[in-house]
Amino acid sequence: MNRTPSFLFTLLVTPLVQAGCSSSVLQLRDQPNLHHGEFRQKLADNKELATKFLACTRQAHDEPLNERRDAGASPEPLSLQTPEGQATSVNPLASVIDTIRLRHPDKRASLSILADVLNDVVNDGTARVDLDKLRQVIEVARQWHGYLGLDEDRLEQDASRFAQLLLAYNKAYFGDVQFVPDPTPSGGGVRGVIKVTSTGFVDLNGNVWAFPGQSVNVQKEAGARTTVSASSVDSQRVSADLMRVFLEAFFDAAYRVPAVHGATALRVRPNSQASPYPEFDADRPAISLRALARVTRDALRAEAAVTSLIGKAVRGGSVFGAQNETLSAMLETAAGVMAKKLVEHEGFCYYQVTEGKPAAGL
Secondary structure, three states: OOOHHHHHHHHHHOOOOOOOOOOOEEEOOOOOOOOHHHHHHHHOOOHHHHHHHHHHHOOOOOOOHHHOOOOOOOOOOOOOOOHHHHOHHHHHHHHHHHHHHHHOOOOOOOOHHHHHHHHHHHOOOOOEEEHHHHHHHHHHHHHHHHHHHHOHHHHHOOOOHHHHHHHHHHHHHOOOOEEEEOOOOOOOOOOOEEEEOOOOEEOOOOOEEOOOOOOEEEOOOOOOOOEEEOOOOOHHHHHHHHHHHHHHHHHHHHHOOOEOOOOHHHHOOOOOOOOOOOEOOOOOOOOOHHHHHHHHHHHHHHHHHHHHHHHHHHOOOOOOOOOOHHHHHHHHHHHHHHHHHHHHHHHHHHHHHHOOOOOOOO
16 A cells, blocks of 8 residues: 555645635736637637537537536527636536545545636636635645545545546556566576566656656666666655646546547546546547647646746745745646646647537537
């Protein structure tokens, strides 16, 4: 049973979530690199494409449209200008949250805070980030990493997609350590074991994160000593990475944007209640490779812009200052990753409808 995530995250976060940044709300509407609003602006004059775009954003990418209609929803098409039309990307989070509530009624923290934060971000006219809500996100992540560390075996039995992704992402980040017998020829004396590790957590776009203290065994030549290298561990890096792992798992479970080959999500074995995580198929692409590259760049730019904004606000002598570098790293990472996942989801939908390759059922 692996208790490392619980110990690390509890050690790093528990004293921090009660430290206080001032109650504050930061405006995002003037951020040029938050591409969420641009998609709607470009479609504003094309009602047909706008309707398809909104239908796409209100659902996961691997579900048929007729399974994604909200019960009791108005037959009238949504408008890009209405609050409901601007908040369609919050809808896919609801099914994940409801599933977790059913499976884990004893959990104190509610994942609904993630929907609250995203709802603050998506409205073009009032886009904002509430730092108090971000601190609640940190507490939710702490509880889930603590649960994972204390009872990994139980979480492995949880068939929900979020639980399986979180477990897989966490294992990959920490190296997914395994020990296997050393293939020593029989009769060669004591048989040892070999440590085998993964190369780290790989997100949907192929970016890699690995625990900074994971030693790397470099293969040696005959007669030479094995070289072992290890980077230093610091609270800012680890706490920010664990926040990323948690949010990537949650939003991937909700949006299911197709992943490139090699992504950790594709290694999660599906159960009888869930389909495999969708993989981007170059032979039958949902969007062009050029569009995929553009979505990836836009998502990274959005993450950078929001991370920078939050970082400036919570560091130094600002009235919003957290006065704690580790807490600041978690706050800026939480906001940045959420912006990235939003742009990934909506960018994929934008190119599906504009390139004439709509999602299933559209």
